[in-house]
Amino acid sequence: MTNNLLLKVENVGIQFGGLKAVQGLNLELFQGELIGLIGPNGAGKTTSFNMLTGVYKPTEGEILFDGKRTNNMSPHQVTKSGVSRTFQNIRLFKELSVLDNVKVANHSLAKHSIFSSVFRLPSFFSGEAKMEEVSIEFLKIFGLDKYKDELSKNLPYGMQRRLEIARALAAGPKLLLLDEPAAGMNPQETKDLMDLIALIRKRFDLTILLIEHDMGLVMGICERIYVLDHGQLIADGTPEEIRNNPKVIEAYLGEEVTE
Template identity: 55%
Template sequence: MADMLEVNNLSIAFGGLQAVSAFNLNIKKGQLYGLIGPNGAGKTTVFNLLTGVYKPTEGLIKLDGENLIGKNTLEINKAGIARTFQNIRLFQEMSVLDNVKAGLHNHYKYSSLSGILRLPSYHKTEKIMDEKAVEILKVFDLDGEKNYMAGNLPYGKQRKLEIARALATKPKLLLLDEPAAGMNPNETLELMNTIRFVKEHFNMTILLIEHDMKLVGGICEALTVLNFGRILAEGKTDVVLNDSAVVTAYLGE
């Protein structure tokens, strides 16, 4: 199976601090891959490099064969990478439906004049976007709350909405940054099922950062472990989680 994401020798330094050094990663199309490690290991820095927030000092990033080095965050999103954040970043005062439609704007457009004058092309496009947004919300069992303000949803449903909005951009690769953060065990179990369904229903390639080892062990097919910006271990999930160096560095045992 072909690689969806290919990362070679990715490195970045902030002043004299080498935050990520010689990072390599290959994720196959349709794979659900985990990136784990202690706090401060460099995981979010890797996400910021993949999405163009940071520019690497050296290295290569390819998405489905396309070189992403030098592209900005918008260009990378349009190329096919979408992400969620550890701290939820929904449009809290917008409806659930409009949050998903915000992701659809990459693919459905009308002119400013059409929008201002409410011309037929505006109404036609809005109708298509409404239907597509509801279709995505149904996947997450959120269509019944499409007119709610996003900020009024329970925490677990806000997490699901953020994933739904990311999927609306039609990504090739979905980056999930600690999606289980702040969730109770029942919410985490539901999230695991949601992520599995997203992978299968959308044939999605997923890279996941997570501290909940039950979730990681339950859904990730393979893992890379970072420690102090360097790869400590990589391979099949069960093997990596039982690696003595990983247990020492990550679990503190």
């Protein structure tokens, strides 16, 4: 991990009508960190992700990513700047093949013009070949290459989760946001996911912000953890500090906290 500050969130909030969904949110992520964001249902975690990725525009505060203000950027502009995400509810292109799902995220590798695409010039075919080559490499990392021609909707649930992460990674992010990646997984799938997250973080020099309810996963791989409750940050610290924080225990973890 370096000391480069990649993401700074200062007093960010958002209001829907009379409801303050998130207020006074402060986060700092340094390059190479793996950080958790936890809290009860309705605490504002996914809303925070939506602000970080341009889906929602904050009504107060400032978001700085890699030194640039992203408050008013559109989702595609945020993605282009180096932020990619997965979703709590899987959002694959279900009628596309596994390979094509990843190629969609890899479109920036295609340097050919619309003209060369329409008239099928050599640059079109070389661009398509490069996209396919890189996409298959991503599928190999996630153990999905043998399913490349399957429709994504036909994959088992755990593999669909893997495919969504592969697609997010194919966009070439500096910051990867994972919204409950272990949701619906059995213990072995969750363990495999933990190993996979550690692998891709190291291989791609990623910074990762993770929303997750599985405390075994969060405590096992995160270096620091932020805790939200009713739209407000109530604690941040190491897994050990969070595990023993009275406010966190009362709001979320309960008396029995296990790894």
